[in-house]
Amino acid sequence: MATRLTRAEQGERNRGLVLAAARRVFLERGYAGATLDAIAEEAGFSKGVVYSQFAGKPDLFLALLERRIAERAEQNRRVCAGLAGLAGLDALLQANARLSEDGGVTQRSMPGMPRCMPRPSTISPRRSQMSWPGPGSRRRTRPARSPS
Numbered sequence: 001m002a003t004r005l006t007r008a009e010q011g012e013r014n015r016g017l018v019l020a021a022a023r024r025v026f027l028e029r030g031y032a033g034a035t036l037d038a039i040a041e042e043a044g045f046s047k048g049v050v051y052s053q054f055a056g057k058p059d060l061f062l063a064l065l066e067r068r069i070a071e072r073a074e075q076n077r078r079v080c081a082g083l084a085g086l087a088g089l090d091a092l093l094q095a096n097a098r099l100s101e102d103g104g105v106t107q108r109s110m111p112g113m114p115r116c117m118p119r120p121s122t123i124s125p126r127r128s129q130m131s132w133p134g135p136g137s138r139r140r141t142r143p144a145r146s147p148s
Helices: 007-033 036-043 047-053 057-080 085-101 104-109
Strands: none
Touching: 007 036, 007 047, 007 057, 036 047, 036 057, 057 085
C-alpha cells in the first residue's frame, strides 16, 4: 500500500512539478508568451495550484532563475574544490571557457533562455512589485522607495 504524502510533502512535490512545467513553457514560448494557464495545464494542475505555490509569473520565473544560479554555484564549487588562489581562479576560468565553446551550460540546459527572459528594464528592485509587461503593455511599477 502506498503511503500518503503529508501536506508539506505534497506542497513540495507540486512546487517541483510546477517549476518543471514552467521551465518547459518558458523555453517553448518565451517569457512574454508563457501564461499561468499554460503552465498549469503542462503541470496537470489547476491555476489555483500554481498560485498556491507562487505569487505569479515573475515569482515563478525568479524561482527557476534562483535554482539555476544555485546549480551553477555548485558546479563552480566542484571545479575549484581543493584549489586555492590563482590555481582555483584558473580552473574556474578554464571550465567556463570550455562551457562557452560548447555553447554554455545555459544554452545546453535551457536552450532559448535569452528569448524566454524578461526585459531587465522592466524589473522592479522589490520582488513584490515586479512587472514584466508583454509587448505593447503600458503597465509599469513604481520604483521601490528607500526606507526613511
